[in-house]
Amino acid sequence: MNLLKQTRIILVGTSHPGNIGASARAMKTMGLSDLRLVNPVRYPSAEATAMASGADDMLAHVPVYRQLDEALAGCGLVLGTSARQRSLRWPELSPRGGAEALVEAAAGGPVALLFGREQSGLSNEELDRCRALVTIPADEAYSSLNLAAAVQVLSYELRLAALARTGPKSPADDLPPEDRPATADALEGFYTHLEDTLIRLDFLDPDNPRHLMRRLRRLFGRSTPSVNEINILRGILTAAGKGPRR
Structure with a gap:
């Protein structure tokens, strides 16, 4: 089976x-x-x-x-x-x-x-x-x-x-690879990227994170993001980390 x-x-x-x-x-x-x-x-x-x-x-x-x-x-x-x-x-x-x-x-x-x-x-x-x-x-x-x-x-x-x-x-069996749910290791890479970006943007205090990252994990976990969606989100984080265009 x-x-x-x-x-x-x-x-x-x-x-x-x-x-x-x-x-x-x-x-x-x-x-x-x-x-x-x-x-x-x-x-x-x-x-x-x-x-x-x-x-x-x-x-x-x-x-x-x-x-x-x-x-x-x-x-x-x-x-x-x-x-x-x-x-x-x-x-x-x-x-x-x-x-x-x-x-x-x-x-x-x-x-x-x-x-x-x-x-x-x-x-x-x-x-x-x-x-x-x-x-x-x-x-x-x-x-x-x-x-x-x-x-x-x-x-x-x-x-x-x-x-x-x-x-x-x-x-779901016939979905192309990019539309299948992101793997656990891909999600962990995204969460690390998200936390680093939030710290860089002064939105998250690394010394007093409380439950913010855990709540964000719940949010994205409920939505079951696909491989392609995680790639899009990480692209947004990369752009945000670079700051606004001049």
Whole structure:
């Protein structure tokens, strides 16, 4: 199922190696194969292999990255999982809605779903890389869900979404490359360019940025800019940085 092969499951800062192995097993049962790790506390590990229980072939090829952006290279849509909202709210999707969005976007290239640390989840800086949050609606009386269990729930939803998408192609499937959604690394390049330009224009104080850049990320994330649109925006920023024509 090619749409699932385009979907990356990225575990960030995993503390317990058993959760890595159990996540690999959860993914394999649902037809997912692209597992990536960012700064795991202990890996490789015999505990991870034991918990993989037949999915250890996946672990043999799992890449480990020091930087999240390296694991996201080339991705279009990026969603993050979280049990809670933050002071500045992110757009939020249900597991089913998030899976459907990822599978739809996977028709145009790689996509990613991020899972954070067992105790603290994803940091705000890591969530900045995400278009929206996916939250599993656990019971409020006991909402503590094991990492590997969360991977299983989302892997199941991804498989359902992929199975449902076996009919006619989406109009997005035939878009030319310049009209497809900009990748995560292209967006990061734009945000860096935007921040540098705002500082140069004295619109943003680098010592007191507050939530400005995070709010701008939300703004552009909601619009899902294309490759061509990002190029246009960066051209505007370049011109603005040069100042008015004489």
